[in-house]
Amino acid sequence: MSMPTGFMDFQREVPADRDPLQRVNDWREFHKHMSDQQLQTQGARCMDCGTPYCHTGMEFENTVSGCPVNNLIPEWNNLVYRGQWKDALERLHKTNNFPEFTGRVCPAPCEGSCTVGLIGDPVTIKTIEEAIIERGFAEGWVVPQPPKARTGKKVAVVGSGPAGLAAAAQLNKAGHTVTVYERADRIGGLLTYGIPTMKLEKHVVDRRVNLLKQEGISFVTNTEIGKDIAAADLLKEFDAVVLALGATKARSVNIEGSDLKGIYPAMDYLNSTIKSYLDTNLEDGTYISAKDKNVVVIGGGDTGTDCVATALRHGCKSVVQFGTVAKAPEKRDQDNNPWPQFPNVYTLDYAHEEAKAVFGEDPRQFSILTKKFVGDENGNLKELHTVKIERYIDEQGRKIYKEIEGTEQVWPVDLALVAIGFEGPEATIIEELELATDSRSNIKARYGEYRTNIDKVFAAGDVRRGQSLVVWAINEGRQVAREVDKYLMGSTMLP
Known part of the structure; x- marks a missing residue:
């Protein structure tokens, strides 16, 4: 207790952001930083709440409550308040391998379940988390910690996103020889190609990957398992295989005109920009550009929001983001969205704040359904037709959309970006190994056990649970490492 x-x-208090009209001219992170004194004061707000819901990590009513990796939040808040930064870092690393990632990109369900939030504003947990790890790097406290001995067991990890990296880090700590395979040209998965640099600059990812290399983990890029190397060959060469492939098969929008030129999956758009930026600072021109175009983003989630921010930096003529959900209330609905659920309230995310600064209004359109695309005589997209809807859930839990008569609208559009989620993992490895899948095409492996129907093969992260948060991926990466260690050695000391 503080x-x-x-x-x-x-x-x-939360850190101020850089001015929206200035930051849309570059690709750097948009947050500023707080002073040590401010952070210690914020740590002092952490109360003696008896049961700290902030680190419970529960899922109910389709929301997350508390921290999925069970961060010891009250402990390191108290240590920061007392100025014991190195001890705070040690507590933070007990539960989270990569707080520099979650401190930047996590939506902070811990803050949504903070007990102080019952009667006021929650503790500034996420900001303190990032400050602790950055202080650790700045002071030289974060150093490679290779295992003292090796077990002689070899483990392959397929996929280098947050789940794969967490699994690799923990398995390496246990003394196993770990090789991580990544089909892209850079390590990081979603952390590198998927999350824009405005939210997570890539030197932050590289910094951690370099540490993992120094600890003894081998990384193989530009190698797709199932194509460049047969999945069956991994089973012959390694004692265990962890599949952390993610859920990267984008859901398509199957409506009239969806084959027109100018319509792209959101991740293709984002990844092309990130790669071009990392390769040549966008000078090679190999990315999908929104410059001087009317842009429509279909999908109201984080991926769609990142598309808005990217389009603004390209210099778009206009940008609007469509979502089928209704506009959230200004204050938490205590009847339908009670504490400690994650609060569903109206806020401006970073991209929406930027669009409002540039164009004068929130770019989002709520409760809207795309009906069809219309093109010109050359097959280029020129307009998009929508209608307002009412959405409700029927007795079977299905989403039902009812169109509102008289609300049809036509939008001029040159570039449409489809960000309506993912259908599940790509099937190459699944089909080769004949892995069992669930009703959503995810690899079937029980949470907490992570074993597939094939001996030696484990699955964790989005490939098992479906599209989710970075923090859940880290949770599953840590847990699958524990199960693999137990499988290989008969017992485990991993947390």
């Missing part, structure tokens, strides 16, 4: 009355004596 100060008994800290949550009453001090107001919540």
Whole structure:
């Protein structure tokens, strides 16, 4: 516990962001940083709440409550308040291999379940988390820690996103020889190709990957298992295989005109920009550009929001983001969205704030359904037709959309970006190994066990649970490592 009355004596503060009109001209992270004194004051707001829901990591009513990796939040809040930064870092690394990632990109369900949030504003947990790990790097406290001995067991990890990296890190700690395979030209998976640099600059990913290399993990890029190397060959060469492929098969929009030129999956758009930026600072021109175009983003989630931010930096003529859900209330609905559920309230994300600064209004259109695309005589997209809808859930839990008569609208559009989620993992390895899948085409492996129907093969992260948060991927990567270690050695000391 920090100060008994800290949550009453001090107001919540979060770091200021760089001016939206300035930051749309570059690709750097948009957050500023708080002083040590400010951070210690925010740590003082963490109360003696008896049961700290912030690190429970529960799922219910389709929301997340608390931290999925069970971060010891009250402990390191207290240590920051007392100025014991190195001890705070040690507590943070006990549960989270990569706090520099979650401190930047996690939506912070821990803050949604903070007990202080019952009567006021929650503790500034996410900001303190990032500050602890960055202080650790700055002070030289984060150093390679290779295992003292090797077990002689070899493990292949397929996929280098947050689940794969967490699994590799933990298995290496246990003394196993780990090789990570990545089909892209850079390590990081979603962390590198998927999350724009405005939210996560890639030197942050490289910094951690270099540490993992120094600890003894081998990384193989530009290698797709199932194509460049047969999945069956991995089973012959390694004692265990962890599949952390992600859920990268994009859901398509199957409506009239969807084959027109100018319609792209959101991840193709984002990844082309990220790769071009990392390769040549966008000078090679190999990316899908939104410059001087009317852009429509179909999908109201984080991926769609990242498309808005990217289009603004390209210099789009206009940008609008469509979502089928209704506009969230200004305040938490205590009847339908009670604490400690993640609060569903209206906010401006970074990209929406930027679009409002550039064009004068929130770019989002709520409760709207795309009906058809229309092209010109050359097959180029020129307009998009929509209608307003009412959405409700029927008795079987299905989403039902009812169109509202008289709300049809036509939008001029040159570039449409489809960000309506993912259907599941790509099937190459699944089909080769004849892995069992669930009703959503994810690899079937029980949570907490992670074993597939094939001996030696484990699955974790989005490939098992479906599209989810980075923090859940880290959770599953850590847990699958524990199960693999137990499988290989008969017992485990991994947490």
